[in-house]
Amino acid sequence: MPFSSSVDSDAAPLPFAELLVLELASVLAGPQVGQFFAELGATVLKVEAPAGDVTRTWKTSAEPAATDVSAYFSCANWGKQSIVADLTTAAGLARVRELAARADVVIASYKPGDAEKLGVDYDQLRTLNPRLIYAHLTGYGPESARAGYDAVLQAEAGFMYLNAQPGQEPQKMPVALIDLLAAHQLKEGLLTALYHRACTGQGSLLRVSLLDSALASLANQAATWLVTSHDPKPLGSGHPSIVPYGTVYRAGNGRSLVLAVGADRQFRHLCAALERPEWAADARFGTNEARVAHRAALETLLQQRIGEVDGDTLLRELEQLGVPAGAVRTVGEALTLESGRQMLLPAAGGGFAGLRTVAFRSSAWPLAPTLSPPPHLGEQPGDGGVAGKELGR
Numbered sequence: 001m002p003f004s005s006s007v008d009s010d011a012a013p014l015p016f017a018e019l020l021v022l023e024l025a026s027v028l029a030g031p032q033v034g035q036f037f038a039e040l041g042a043t044v045l046k047v048e049a050p051a052g053d054v055t056r057t058w059k060t061s062a063e064p065a066a067t068d069v070s071a072y073f074s075c076a077n078w079g080k081q082s083i084v085a086d087l088t089t090a091a092g093l094a095r096v097r098e099l100a101a102r103a104d105v106v107i108a109s110y111k112p113g114d115a116e117k118l119g120v121d122y123d124q125l126r127t128l129n130p131r132l133i134y135a136h137l138t139g140y141g142p143e144s145a146r147a148g149y150d151a152v153l154q155a156e157a158g159f160m161y162l163n164a165q166p167g168q169e170p171q172k173m174p175v176a177l178i179d180l181l182a183a184h185q186l187k188e189g190l191l192t193a194l195y196h197r198a199c200t201g202q203g204s205l206l207r208v209s210l211l212d213s214a215l216a217s218l219a220n221q222a223a224t225w226l227v228t229s230h231d232p233k234p235l236g237s238g239h240p241s242i243v244p245y246g247t248v249y250r251a252g253n254g255r256s257l258v259l260a261v262g263a264d265r266q267f268r269h270l271c272a273a274l275e276r277p278e279w280a281a282d283a284r285f286g287t288n289e290a291r292v293a294h295r296a297a298l299e300t301l302l303q304q305r306i307g308e309v310d311g312d313t314l315l316r317e318l319e320q321l322g323v324p325a326g327a328v329r330t331v332g333e334a335l336t337l338e339s340g341r342q343m344l345l346p347a348a349g350g351g352f353a354g355l356r357t358v359a360f361r362s363s364a365w366p367l368a369p370t371l372s373p374p375p376h377l378g379e380q381p382g383d384g385g386v387a388g389k390e391l392g393r
Contacts, residue, residue, distance in 0.1 A: 014041025014365050022099050024120060025109035026053040028176050030137050031076035032183040032357055033107055038079030039358045039368055046080045047096055052377040069374050078345060078354050079371035081380040087118045096120060101128040105190060109137040112145055122205040133193045135186055135206040148210040150176035157214035162221060164234040182213035243291040244302055248328060251311025256328035264288060269321040273314060274305050345371055
């Protein structure tokens with residue numbers, strides 16, 4: 001069967017319309033990168049073992065037990081074709097190697113040494129395809145056989161320690177944050193490699209680890225330790241060097257909201273909106289440096305005053321004054337904001353069923369209006385919806 005692009009667009013061609021991506025990755029980080037390429041026009045072939053990507057089985061209690069397309073699987077697998085291949089067999093390996101010989105990009109997430117044992121590592125595949133770009137995602141780098149799991153990396157890289165209220169137990173982020181950070185690193189590496197190949201004609205091997213991606217994303221928290229030798233302390237959702245910033249306040253009408261006051265001018269406007277202009281003139285609060293030093297006193301005043309006002313009215317006034325602030329929303333509320341609708345993928349029967357991974361827009365190409373839905377195991381668009389051409393069984 002000829003490969004078909006998963007993007008339905010009658011406008012200008014998408015930038016990766018001629019690209020063939022072979023996805024030898026599972027769970028989240030690698031598949032997120034695969035969907036990124038699919039959204040930009042590439043043909044993405046997801047190679048799955050006969051049992052399928054494990055996230056097909058990761059279901060909430062609200063999902064149908066019989067489906068092999070879970071909500072978790074759906075978050076990273078729009079626009080792809082599924083090919084079932086058992087790489088431990090000669091037939092399965094031969095099929096994947098034949099695809100790799102024609103591919104532009106391979107995305108792999110094997111533990112170090114496993115790809116070599118299976119015969120699908122970069123050194124073996126580049127003999128078939130010298131222009132191949134091979135992106136290998138691991139947990140801890142090519143020298144460590146440890147499997148990488150997001151929750152463990154959140155703990156080991158300092159994220160869980162910082163994500164806690166003072167004196168309370170560390171908390172994992174409610175999304176697989178390290179996986180997503182690694183996916184962004186992988187995209188950046190692949191885009192750089194594609195540019196390098198365009199200039200030189202040469203393929204390349206990219207390596208990205210969850211640990212390196214996590215450490216690279218500690219940003220100001222890492223810099224604090226490196227510059228001062230003082231370990232950053234948990235502050236809940238507060239900010240170590242800006243006040244008020246990130247703390248959750250509960251208004252008198254029950255609305256929970258956050259402030260992100262990064263400038264003294266914004267703080268003066270906030271005080272005016274709260275009818276407390278004297279706070280801006282108080283030496284303890286007049287500058288950000290002073291507010292950080294007197295964090296507890298200011299937070300107590302803000303909690304008390306915001307608890308006396310209507311939160312929705314306050315948010316509207318702060319928006320008019322240019323003070324960064326927002327309501328704390330549920331996931332459903334966030335996804336139904338009118339300003340965020342372009343991030344949603346439409347369902348065949350109406351409404352929305354998926355989330356885009358590409359958040360940037362360009363004047364040079366259109367936004368892909370639709371993508372084929374996440375495939376069932378072995379499903380390829382154009383094959384009549386028949387699952388499985390299982391290879392090597």
